[in-house]
Amino acid sequence: MNRDEKLLQNYHEVITALSTAARKSGRLPDEITLLAVTKYAKDQDVLFFLERGLIKHVGESRLQQAQARWQNPLFAKFSTVKHFIGHLQKNKAAKAALLFDFIDSLDDIQTARILNQFTPSEKTLRVLVQVKLTDRETQSGLSLKDARLLAKELSQFPRLKACGYMAIAPQGASPAELREKFATLKRAFDEDFPPSAERYLSLGMSQDFIIAVEEGSNLPRIGSRLFAENLEEA
Numbered sequence: 001m002n003r004d005e006k007l008l009q010n011y012h013e014v015i016t017a018l019s020t021a022a023r024k025s026g027r028l029p030d031e032i033t034l035l036a037v038t039k040y041a042k043d044q045d046v047l048f049f050l051e052r053g054l055i056k057h058v059g060e061s062r063l064q065q066a067q068a069r070w071q072n073p074l075f076a077k078f079s080t081v082k083h084f085i086g087h088l089q090k091n092k093a094a095k096a097a098l099l100f101d102f103i104d105s106l107d108d109i110q111t112a113r114i115l116n117q118f119t120p121s122e123k124t125l126r127v128l129v130q131v132k133l134t135d136r137e138t139q140s141g142l143s144l145k146d147a148r149l150l151a152k153e154l155s156q157f158p159r160l161k162a163c164g165y166m167a168i169a170p171q172g173a174s175p176a177e178l179r180e181k182f183a184t185l186k187r188a189f190d191e192d193f194p195p196s197a198e199r200y201l202s203l204g205m206s207q208d209f210i211i212a213v214e215e216g217s218n219l220p221r222i223g224s225r226l227f228a229e230n231l232e233e234a
């Protein structure tokens, strides 16, 4: 298999797994949005998917690298929905408000204020509040209680639209623990973001996206499973 065939194979395996997990949770496959995490991907691989119309939502976690890539005309000519998924420093929030359509990792109100201030007047910046699913200090995100408060407070910012929650699975959690944590967050999400609205629960990465979608995620973030696996010698 050459590199392109392997990329296509990765893509089809991910889509098939997502569809099965969607049905298991009583949803249709098209209710799930694949967020392709392109932060480690080679330009040529990202372009391969874009040219075939296979990915639309893309995720980056470093601002400068994202700017260099997505402002390049080769990439900018594609209509993409750009998500910032990394930790957003306040001194980079103004630039992020210009480049991105979504900030999926918001966890403080000062950053929200800066984002609101620098979002162009014709644009609405979607934001997800990042919830921390572990007590470890090193992870970003807020406790569920504080995340729910912040989500409410975001209504004061006219250029921002709070659309849901994002979380990263705690390291070393068993599948059963993960399910329970994801399900708890799903219940809060359903209470805080009514089903009629544009709403996203972003749970699941390459290692745990099947469990996450089975538990209600509709925006899994998948990087290595699409771009890295089995591509070494291809």
Ligand SMILES: *Cc1c(COP(=O)(O)O)cnc(C)c1O
Pocket (backbone or CB within 6 Å): 037, 039, 061, 085, 086, 168, 205, 206, 207, 221, 222, 223, 224, 225
């Ligand atoms: C890198 C990253 C991902 C993708 O991780 P993979 O395991 O490569 O799928 C998802 N979410 C966040 C927040 C990330 O930083």
